[in-house]
Amino acid sequence: MAETPTLIPHxxxxxxxxxxxxxxxxxxDRADITAGLxxxxxxxxxxxxxxxxxxxxxxxxxxxxxxxxxxPVLARDAAATALYDGAKGLGHYVSTLAMRLAIDKxxxxxxxxxxxxxxxxxxxxxxxxxxxxxxxxxxxxxTNSPYVAMVPTFGREPKLSTNPISFAAxxxxxxxxxxxxxxxxxxxxxxxIASRWKKPIPAGWALDEDGQPTTDPDIAMKxxxxxPLGGSRELGGHKGxxxxxMVDILSGVLPxxxxxxxxxxxxxxxxxxxxxxxxxxxxxxxxxxxxxxFKHDMDDMFDSVKSTxxxxxxxxxxxxxxxxxxxxxxRTREGIPINxxxxxxxxxxxxxxxxxxxG
Amino acid sequence: MAETPTLIPHxxxxxxxxxxxxxxxxxxDRADITAGLxxxxxxxxxxxxxxxxxxxxxxxxxxxxxxxxxxPVLARDAAATALYDGAKGLGHYVSTLAMRLAIDKxxxxxxxxxxxxxxxxxxxxxxxxxxxxxxxxxxxxxTNSPYVAMVPTFGREPKLSTNPISFAAxxxxxxxxxxxxxxxxxxxxxxxIASRWKKPIPAGWALDEDGQPTTDPDIAMKxxxxxPLGGSRELGGHKGxxxxxMVDILSGVLPxxxxxxxxxxxxxxxxxxxxxxxxxxxxxxxxxxxxxxFKHDMDDMFDSVKSTxxxxxxxxxxxxxxxxxxxxxxRTREGIPINxxxxxxxxxxxxxxxxxxxG
Numbered sequence: 001m002a003e004t005p006t007l008i009p010h011x012x013x014x015x016x017x018x019x020x021x022x023x024x025x026x027x028x029d030r031a032d033i034t035a036g037l038x039x040x041x042x043x044x045x046x047x048x049x050x051x052x053x054x055x056x057x058x059x060x061x062x063x064x065x066x067x068x069x070x071x072p073v074l075a076r077d078a079a080a081t082a083l084y085d086g087a088k089g090l091g092h093y094v095s096t097l098a099m100r101l102a103i104d105k106x107x108x109x110x111x112x113x114x115x116x117x118x119x120x121x122x123x124x125x126x127x128x129x130x131x132x133x134x135x136x137x138x139x140x141x142x143t144n145s146p147y148v149a150m151v152p153t154f155g156r157e158p159k160l161s162t163n164p165i166s167f168a169a170x171x172x173x174x175x176x177x178x179x180x181x182x183x184x185x186x187x188x189x190x191x192x193i194a195s196r197w198k199k200p201i202p203a204g205w206a207l208d209e210d211g212q213p214t215t216d217p218d219i220a221m222k223x224x225x226x227x228p229l230g231g232s233r234e235l236g237g238h239k240g241x242x243x244x245x246m247v248d249i250l251s252g253v254l255p256x257x258x259x260x261x262x263x264x265x266x267x268x269x270x271x272x273x274x275x276x277x278x279x280x281x282x283x284x285x286x287x288x289x290x291x292x293x294f295k296h297d298m299d300d301m302f303d304s305v306k307s308t309x310x311x312x313x314x315x316x317x318x319x320x321x322x323x324x325x326x327x328x329x330x331r332t333r334e335g336i337p338i339n340x341x342x343x344x345x346x347x348x349x350x351x352x353x354x355x356x357x358x359g
Numbered sequence: 360m361a362e363t364p365t366l367i368p369h370x371x372x373x374x375x376x377x378x379x380x381x382x383x384x385x386x387x388d389r390a391d392i393t394a395g396l397x398x399x400x401x402x403x404x405x406x407x408x409x410x411x412x413x414x415x416x417x418x419x420x421x422x423x424x425x426x427x428x429x430x431p432v433l434a435r436d437a438a439a440t441a442l443y444d445g446a447k448g449l450g451h452y453v454s455t456l457a458m459r460l461a462i463d464k465x466x467x468x469x470x471x472x473x474x475x476x477x478x479x480x481x482x483x484x485x486x487x488x489x490x491x492x493x494x495x496x497x498x499x500x501x502t503n504s505p506y507v508a509m510v511p512t513f514g515r516e517p518k519l520s521t522n523p524i525s526f527a528a529x530x531x532x533x534x535x536x537x538x539x540x541x542x543x544x545x546x547x548x549x550x551x552i553a554s555r556w557k558k559p560i561p562a563g564w565a566l567d568e569d570g571q572p573t574t575d576p577d578i579a580m581k582x583x584x585x586x587p588l589g590g591s592r593e594l595g596g597h598k599g600x601x602x603x604x605m606v607d608i609l610s611g612v613l614p615x616x617x618x619x620x621x622x623x624x625x626x627x628x629x630x631x632x633x634x635x636x637x638x639x640x641x642x643x644x645x646x647x648x649x650x651x652x653f654k655h656d657m658d659d660m661f662d663s664v665k666s667t668x669x670x671x672x673x674x675x676x677x678x679x680x681x682x683x684x685x686x687x688x689x690r691t692r693e694g695i696p697i698n699x700x701x702x703x704x705x706x707x708x709x710x711x712x713x714x715x716x717x718g
Contacts, residue, residue, distance in 0.1 A: 080439045081469030081646040110440030111640075113470045115647055138608070155667035155676040167605045169612075177608060179601040185594055204594045229588060229595045235544055235563045236588050240595075242538040242679040243602075245664075246526045249497070249536060253528075253656045256648045260660045281470075287440040288474055289615045297612045301619045305604075308514035317514040320601040 006343060006359055007335030013051060014039045016350070016358045020054060023353035024061050026068040026090070034092040034123075041124040042336045045327030046180070048189020049124040051338065052196075055345045057090060057121070058353075064272045066090050066120045072097060075117075080109040083255055084116045091122025091143070091276060099128040099280045103135050106282035115255035116278040121145070125166035126180035126324075132282045133176050136291050138169045140281040144251040146263030146274045149226045150184050151207060153238040158225055159261050162188050163247035168321070169285075172295035174302045178321030183244035184226040195221040196341050204231050250279040365702060365718055366694030372410060373398045375709070375717045379413060382712035383420050385427040385449070393451040393482075400483040401695045404686030405539070407548020408483040410697065411555075414704045416449060416480070417712075423631045425449050425479045431456060434476075439468040442614055443475045450481025450502070450635060458487040458639045462494050465641035474614035475637040480504070484525035485539035485683075491527060491641045492535050495650050498527045499640040503610040505622030505633045508583045509543050510566060512597040517584055518620050521547050522606035527680070528644075531654035533661045537680030542603035543585040554580040555700050563590050609638040 017035035022028060042050030060066040070089030076082060082101050086094040098114040105112025122128070125141040132139030145161035152159050162182040169177045182188070186205050194201050194217035203213040204227060206220035214220055229240030252259030257277025263269055285294045308317040338346075338358070347357040376394035381387060401409030419425040429448030435441060441460050445453040457473040464471025481487070484500040491498025504520035511518050521541040528536045541547070545564050553560050553576035562572040563586060565579035573579055588599030611618030616636025622628055644653045667676040697705075697717070706716040 076647065078646060079468040081643075083647050109438040109468050111470055111472045113642060138613070152664050152667050152676050154669055154673040155664075156670045157667050159664045159667055167608075169608050177604060179598075179605055181595075181598040181601060185589070202593050229598055230544070231590070231594060234561050235590060236540075236599075238677075238679070239538075239540040239588055242540060245536060245660075245679060246538055248660065249526075249528050249657070253653060253660065254497070254642075254644055254647050256652065256656070259656060260663045262659075262663075265663065283472060283613075284440075285613055287437060288435065288442050288613050293615065294612060297615070297618060298608070300621075301604075301607065301612065304619045304621075304624065305511050305514075305518045308511050308516050308518055310513055311515045314513040317511050318597075320597070320604060 005337035005339045008338050008359055009335050010039050010043055010332060013042065013336055013358070016346070017051060017054060019355045020058070020350065020353055021068065023355050024058065024068045030093040033096055034090060037092050037096075037123050037127045039336070040127060043328045043331045044124075044126070044324040045331065046124050046126075046324065048187055048193050051336070051346065052189065052193065052342060053121065053123065055349055058349050060120070065274050080105045080112050082114045084114065086116050086119030086276070088118055088120070088274075090120040091116070091278065092127075094119055095122045095128050095141075095278055095280070096131070098278065099131045099139065099141065099282070102280045102282040103132055103137060106137055106284045107135070110287040111281065111283050113279070113281045115251070115280070117255040117257035117275065119257070119276045119278060120274055121276065122278060124180060125164045126168065126178050128280055129166040129168035129180070130176070130178055133168055133170050135282075136170055136284075136286070138283040138285060139167070141166045141278065142247045142251045143276065143278045144248050144257070144259060145276060146258045146268065147224070148261045148264060149188050149224045150228050150241065150244050151225050153228060153233050153241045160241075160244045160248055162226065163244045163251070165243070165247055169298065170295060171298040171302060173299050174319065175322050175325035177298065177319060178324060181229075183229055183240050183247055185229055185231065185240070186226070188224060188226070191217060191221045191224070197339065252277040254279060364696035364698045367697050367718055368694050369398050369402055369691060372401065372695055372717070375705075376410065376413060378714045379417070379708065379712055380427065382714050383417065383427045389452040392455055393449060396451050396455075396482050396486045398695070399486060402687045402690045403483075403485070403683040404690065405483050405485075405683065407546055407552050410695070410705065411548065411552065411701060412480065412482065414708055417708050419479070424633050439464045439471050441473045443473065445475050445478030445635070447477055447479070447633070449479040450475070450637065451486075453478055454481045454487050454500075454637055454639070455490070457637065458490045458498065458500065458641070461639045461641040462491055462496060465496055465643045466494070469646040470640065470642050472638070472640045474610070474639070476614040476616035476634065478616070478635045478637060479633055480635065481637060483539060484523045485527065485537050487639055488525040488527035488539070489535070489537060492529050494641075495529055495643075495645070497529075497642040497644060500525045500637065501606045501610045502635065502637045503607050503616070503618060504635060505617045505627065506583070507620045507623060508547050508585045509587050509600065509603050510584050512587060512592050512600045519600075519603045519607055521585065522603040522610070524602070524606055528657065529654060530657040530661060532658050533678065534681050534684035536657065536678060537683060540588075542588055542599050542606055544588055544590065544599070545585070547583060547585070550576060550580045550583070556698065611636040613638060
């Protein structure tokens with residue numbers, strides 16, 4: 001049975017994560033950035049990619065898959081493009097540098113694209129696409145992962161990661177458009193959360209070892225045989241599979257990072273070489289039309305879709321990013337819910353690192 | 360009952376479409392480009408976006424929604440971005456100009472993005488993303504349409520078009536990666552083809568007027584209440600809806616073209632103002648790593664996914680673009696199948712335009 005979660009103020013959560021990262025040898029300025037992004041993710045209600053990842057980051061660090069004091073290197077930089085080497089660090093810091101550079105390039109050239117190789121998990125993709133918003137720009141962020149999960153259409157083994165894509169664009173009166181989606185039916189973190197809360201999962205999220213749909217979150221989490229968005233071929237699963245490949249090409253093949261099942265197939269696991277890849281794009285809408293006109297049409301489009309008559313049993317039609325913006329307001333006020341399992345995990349972690357417990 | 364189709368050589372089909380477009384007042388050089396792209400689409404087996412569209416183009420021209428002799432205008436051009444005004448023409452010609460310009464910009468800046476407003480239907484999105492391939496580049500193409508089809512998640516009325524996205528990337532030994540997908544479960548053309556061939560459609564493609572799934576292709580075609588990729592919210596339909604919005608932002612809001620249900624909502628139908636928008640991006644992979652290394656990894660990734668053990672009852676795992684490349688070889692040799700209904704339609708059209716029948 002799931003227990004009532006404890007509500008933790010976001011400032012306290014930020015402080016806790018910062019301390020934990022510093023105790024793992026991450027320099028303070030980077031720990032601030034990383035903890036800030038992780039807590040922002042929790043505030044936005046994306047429970048799978050914030051504090052919930054901390055035990056995993058700790059494990060990866062202890063096992064030598066991630067170097068917390070890594071110094072990213074700008075490996076290539078020309079006109080509207082650049083490439084960072086993440087030097088085996090966690091992904092949040094190098095991704096922040098990369099998206100900042102993409103935005104600078106978009107200011108100069110109208111569009112900028114910066115890729116990253118040799119990185120680690122970067123948290124929620126939306127954290128980086130959304131960086132473009134405060135500059136009145138459109139942002140795109142993608143990442144891959146060395147850990148395969150998606151079973152290609154017509155296949156029975158996983159060959160790709162959940163390869164998420166995030167796209168953000170500014171609006172005027174309304175909250176900005178922020179899409180952040182795994183190209184599998186659900187993100188892997190959703191399986192982990194379901195397993196943590198002991199909740200059965202819907203058929204269509206994951207497969208068992210016989211390739212049959214399973215509703216057991218522990219089997220799903222253990223096997224990670226996940227369906228591409230769309231599900232069966234007839235209902236468009238080949239599109240989710242195609243989008244997953246597109247994200248792997250942009251995030252992995254383009255910068256020269258890992259892709260597909262390379263990590264499993266070529267001894268990179270034994271070498272502890274995750275080599276995660278990311279891709280960041282910023283676009284300046286002012287190169288095409290005045291920003292105010294762009295925002296006017298965004299608001300008008302949002303008004304139209306939000307006024308759609310709801311289906312039977314529904315009350316509202318949303319725009320991507322709207323539920324997360326509402327969560328951010330609510331959780332900033334009320335705190336971030338941490339369940340007992342996760343609280344136990346992070347308190348154990350704190351003890352091991354010699355820092356105060358979270359709660 | 361569907362009848363046996365007639366096989367027409369692609370050269371004869373090209374000649375027929377070129378003549379039909381010229382008879383509709385399209386200048387010869389543009390008719391050559393447009394017919395070439397339409398027939399390439401048929402060769403690649405994408406039956407919904409080639410010759411099958413000709414009767415629709417004819418209808419739009421007769422009704423005054425499309426001006427075949429339109430002269431596209433380069434409305435903005437700076438650094439890595441540009442904007443074309445399609446001057447109410449059919450989309451193929453201006454889209455070819457726009458993608459060529461995006462490729463030129465990518466050669467200079469590493470990435471180029473060119474949008475188009477005030478355009479018409481441009482056929483298959485893959486025709487433009489694939490233009491990047493012969494330059495060793497990655498290509499992206501998106502379009503919207505004034506005709507709504509996609510019902511937003513939790514809603515019961517269509518508010519967006521099928522808003523397709525195409526992405527192409529070069530490989531070495533293998534056929535290039537070419538994804539071309541509507542962000543609805545299926546493209547609207549698939550409903551038209553099913554209706555033409557009198558084939559029932561799978562539940563999950565479209566809804567009837569009560570918002571319930573229908574298998575009747577004529578009801579589906581008439582109502583065009585289409586599900587976003589993923590279907591229900593639980594199985595990720597909000598992702599298909601989000602992708603559809605992303606495509607509308609890039610194709611419509613960014614260049615200042617139509618978006619959402621603007622055409623229905625604001626008297627644009629009465630003004631015969633389709634104002635279709637497109638977005639084209641080219642990326643030069645050599646800015647990140649040597650092209651040969653990029654192609655090597657593409658081939659290696661393709662080898663891996665193609666070697667996936669097939670699911671029960673399946674024989675092969677494909678890469679996006681592979682079935683289309685195989686169709687192109689086969690149909691170049693054997694001809695393009697035209698069914699009796701379509702043959703009747705295009706022959707009637709030919710008669711009206713005073714050109715020889717197709718067959």
